Amino acid sequence: MVYKGKIKNEEEEIINMFQEKMLITAPFPSKSDIEKKNFILSYLSVWIKEIKEIAKNKNINPKCFFGKDVHIGNIESYLKKGKPRLVMFCGHGGVDKIKGQDEEDIITKDNDYLLSSKIVYSVSCYSSQELGRHATSSNIYREPCEAFIGFNGVIGIYWDERYSKPATPEKDIYTELFKKFFNSVIIFVLKGFSVSESVKKTKKLVDNLKEEYKQKFPEIASIATFQLEVNKNALEVLGNPNAKL
Numbered sequence: 001m002v003y004k005g006k007i008k009n010e011e012e013e014i015i016n017m018f019q020e021k022m023l024i025t026a027p028f029p030s031k032s033d034i035e036k037k038n039f040i041l042s043y044l045s046v047w048i049k050e051i052k053e054i055a056k057n058k059n060i061n062p063k064c065f066f067g068k069d070v071h072i073g074n075i076e077s078y079l080k081k082g083k084p085r086l087v088m089f090c091g092h093g094g095v096d097k098i099k100g101q102d103e104e105d106i107i108t109k110d111n112d113y114l115l116s117s118k119i120v121y122s123v124s125c126y127s128s129q130e131l132g133r134h135a136t137s138s139n140i141y142r143e144p145c146e147a148f149i150g151f152n153g154v155i156g157i158y159w160d161e162r163y164s165k166p167a168t169p170e171k172d173i174y175t176e177l178f179k180k181f182f183n184s185v186i187i188f189v190l191k192g193f194s195v196s197e198s199v200k201k202t203k204k205l206v207d208n209l210k211e212e213y214k215q216k217f218p219e220i221a222s223i224a225t226f227q228l229e230v231n232k233n234a235l236e237v238l239g240n241p242n243a244k245l
Contacts, residue, residue, distance in 0.1 A: 021060045021061075021084055021085045021086060021245075022055055022060050022061075022062040022063070022084050022085070022086040022087070022088070023062065023063050023064075023065075023078060023079070023082065023084040023086070023087045023088070024048055024051065024052070024062050024063070024064045024065070024087075024088045024090070025064075025065045025066075025070045025075065025088070025089050025090060025091060025100065025106070026041070026044055026045040026048055026064070026065070026066050026067075026070065026090045026091070027041055027045075027066075027067060027070040027090070027091045027092075027099070027100050027101040027102075028041060028042070028045060028066065028067040028068075028101065029041040029042050030101075030102050030103060032103075037159065037161070038156075039157070039159050039164075039169075040155075040156055040157050040159075041090070041091065041092070042169050043157060043169045043172075043175060043178070043179070044090040044123060044182065045066060045067075045090065045169075046168075046169040046170055047169070047179045047182065047183055048064070048088070048090060048183075050179075050183055050187075051088065051183060051186055051187070051190075052064065054187055054190055055190055058190055060086075060190070063078060063082060063084065065078075067101055068101050069101075070091065070100035070101045070104075070106065071100050071101060071104055071106065072100065072104060072105070072106045072111075075100065075106045075107070075114075076106075076111060076114060079114040079115070080114065084118065085118060085119065085245060086118070086119050086121075086186075086189065086190075086245055087115065087118050087119070087120045087121070088120075088121045088122075088123070088186055089106075089107065089120070089121070089122045089123065089124060089127075090123045090124070091106075091123075091124055092124060092125065093122065093124025093125045093126055093127035093131075094125070094126055094127070095126045095127070095129040095130045095131065096108060096109055096129075096130040096131050096134070097127070097131060098122055098124045098127050098131065099124070107131065108131070109130070109131060109134045109135075112131060112134060112135040112145065113139075113141070113142040115135050115145035115148070116142050116143040116144065116145060117143050117145070117146050118145055118146060119146055119147045119149075119189065119195060119243050119245065120132075120135070120145055120147070120148045120149065120150070121149045121150070121185055121186050121189070122148065122149070122150040122151070123151070123155070123182055124150065124151065124155075125151060125153070125154045125155050126151065126152065126153060126154065127150045127151065128148060128149075128150030128151055128152045128236055128238060129152045131148075131150075132145075132148035132150045132152075132236075132238045133238060135148055135238075135239075136148050136238045136239035144239065145239055146239055146240050146243045147195040147237060147238070147239040147240050147241070147243035148237070148238040148239050149185055149189075149195055149198070149199060149235070149236075149237045149238075150235075150236065150238070151231070151234040151235055151236070152234050152236055153230070153233070153234035154230070154234070155230070155231045155234055156227055156230070156231070157175050157178040157227065158174070158175070158178070158220065158223055158224040158227045159174075159175065160174060160220055160223075163217075163220065173216075174217060174220065174224075177209045177212055177213055177224070177228070178224075178227075178228070178231075180205065180209060181202065181205065181206065181209060181228060181231060181232075182231075184198075184201070184202045184205055185198050185199065185202045185235070186198075188201050188202065189244075189245055190245060192244060192245065193244070194241065194242045194243060194244050195237045195239075195240070195241060195242075195243045195244075196237055196241035196242065198237075199235060199236070199237045202232075202235065203232050203235065206228055206229065206231075206232045209225075209228055210225040210228060210229075213225050213228075
């Protein structure tokens with residue numbers, strides 16, 4: 001009986017892994033983030049709930065690591081065993097790294113082989129500059145990352161203490177349009193568009209978002225739309241432009 005139970009558990013584990021074709025990471029803000037009033041991680045960790053629901057509607061059950069669970073041990077282990085086709089990293093970054101909780105390096109040039117044959121969307125400052133290029137480059141020792149969607153510069157949201165502070169990320173209407181920008185890339189991929197089409201559609205969306213800001217929130221429109229433009233200009237796709245989920 002114990003033996004049969006073991007087999008059943010193993011079968012369930014295999015089934016769960018097969019369904020989990022997507023990995024999402026979302027660290028929470030560190031003490032340093034809060035002191036600097038850098039709340040992008042607070043917002044991203046809430047906004048990805050929309051991504052989870054859309055993925056589930058596509059029969060994909062995302063594996064999500066939040067907060068303290070976004071550490072190198074968990075990420076490396078899941079990328080090796082779970083083998084997700086689509087990976088979305090939310091967190092701080094650098095030209096050659098993606099960071100997890102408390103700014104621990106979770107993906108670098110030393111372990112980017114874990115991204116082989118995957119579609120990656122990295123919502124991290126600068127991470128496409130060197131890491132994305134390295135991950136998608138040809139190498140005799142491993143298959144490259146098939147496509148890396150990321151940012152080659154700094155990214156952010158416009159957070160204004162006068163307006164956003166009283167609200168939670170779920171109810172902050174002043175940052176809602178940034179949610180549309182960051183989420184649209186992966187939503188288009190989930191809908192079956194290629195990575196290059198998804199990036200093009202997202203960049204085109206920015207013009208509409210800028211107009212929405214001018215109409216809804218004229219008091220902050222100039223600064224908020226400037227930040228949207230910065231994000232748009234930094235967004236790029238590397239590797240196979242025709243890659244699809």
